Amino acid sequence: MLVNERGTGTSVMGAIEVRGLTRRFGSLTAVDQISFTVEGGCIFGLLGPNGAGKTTTISMLTTLLAPTEGSATVAGHDILHEKDAVRRNIGVVFQEPALDTSLTGRENLDFHAMMYGLTREVRDARIHEVLDLVELTEKAEILVQQYSGGMKRRLEIARGLIQHPQVLFLDEPTLGLDAQTRRRIWDYVKQLNRSKGVTIILTTHYMEEADYLCDRIAIIDAGRIVAMDTPARLKDLLGGDVISLQLNEEGHTFATYLQTLPWVKNVTSMDAHITLTVEMGESRVPEIVKLGQNHGVDVVSVSLRKPSLEDVFLQFTGRTIRDQEGGVMDHRRAIVTRKARR
């Protein structure tokens, strides 16, 4: 189905082609000259903090918002000139709830399915299928205003899947869901992608979500794409493994020394804690411990991990995602405040 649709004159195009897409609100540039291509059958992630321009991008690609500049095609159709054709081929799960709370769960799904022109038998079968997936079968006849936040979210995801779209947009699909439901949704998204070839574009600010689901990720910050690649290659960009050292005392001088070594990259230190990036970390650990002893510091514990997307984000934007949201204080800020106190 996907191949047929794209075969009509636009065979070389991806499922989504974005060229120089820009959206300004007054003096604020929410989305700034972004371009990317999503191959058919991929799961593509837009990763970034709140306010980075992810939702604005999704609004433009789903024909709800006109771009200020630039253009894009979705499923081979232009988002400005072929809005109806775009709408017929996509499914959207919005970040904000978009349910009619004075209708029951089943009515919300049924009305949606009717809008997409599905026959009664198909509607009944699909509704049964998606209700089962999000475990809302027993609550289907209850008014949505009596649903909890998580239940509403699950119902919306169910709704976005009913019409079996060619391209599915998921704007923060698992925001506010418990770990168990999140996992189920992830697995279903993957399965949907694999078995039906649905192209999926999702936005998220959960690193592990982007890492687990996406074939390719664009890191978006302040309306611009700052990096774009597969999760594995993005992490490889950092060059190696992340080693965390716990020392018996404050280790600033040792950290400064480590920085001078040619095989060490990106050293950060806080109190008795040092984080550094090195290639082939396993083989370097004994040497680092020995170097510590030469400098009169004892390494109490060592942990070694592969870089996460969080590290990648930090590398490209100089901030962590949590940092931008005013959440937990991260390492960098902790160092800054310590220095200020001295």
Place this chain on the structure above:
Amino acid sequence: MIEGVAIYVLWLREMKRFVRAKSRVVGTIGMPIFFLAFLGLGFNRVSFPGLPEGVSYIQFLVPGIMGMTILFSSTFAGISVLWDREFGFLKEIMVAPVSRVSIVLGRIAGGATTSMIQGIMILFISLPLGFHLPGGSEIFFALIFMGLISVIFISMGLIFASNMHDIHGFNLVMNFIVFPLFLLSGALFPVENFPVPVRILAYLDPLTYGVDGLRWGLLGISSHGPWIDVGVLLASSILMIALGAFFFERCEC
């Protein structure tokens, strides 16, 4: 391009909401009932200038209050797009693969049905207050006029909703647009009693022709004649639907 299914879905949604939101119905017909009861009973023994021979004030008032009910509930039905936007549901409708015209028509179909039901409720409530219900065929004409009034003011509500950014402008519209339209329409007293400048304004108000048409349908009396009423209302309906669809299509939700 007009999709029947989409219109039906939006109409059905409105019906379900109407049946479930009893407080909303009571809220919208509450005020017309007060107007009907207090003005009808209070002025019943007053000899009103300008009333046709043999028509009591309550007879004259009931079509006017029906027009008022339809005006208020229709404007509300149109402007309630704002609430859909506030609660996010508008996005769900806007991203559906149906033409914007179908969305507007679906909204009009749903709003017109609920408005007409409320108008008919007023008619029944007026019976114990001394209103005489005429024969069947005339009620049919009254229904046509009720439908036309609904279409015009739902479209008007849509135009306002499409040009407003939040729900705060709602009271402004109700107080400075809808209430004057009601008072100018001759719902409470004959338009001929106004001084000339006000009378001109009254003739620019589509509801004037709607109320006149309702009086013709229900009582057999009319100031302009039913054909003028139908003509003006039909032309206004087409114009307002076109404007409503234009503004609705243009707004970014």
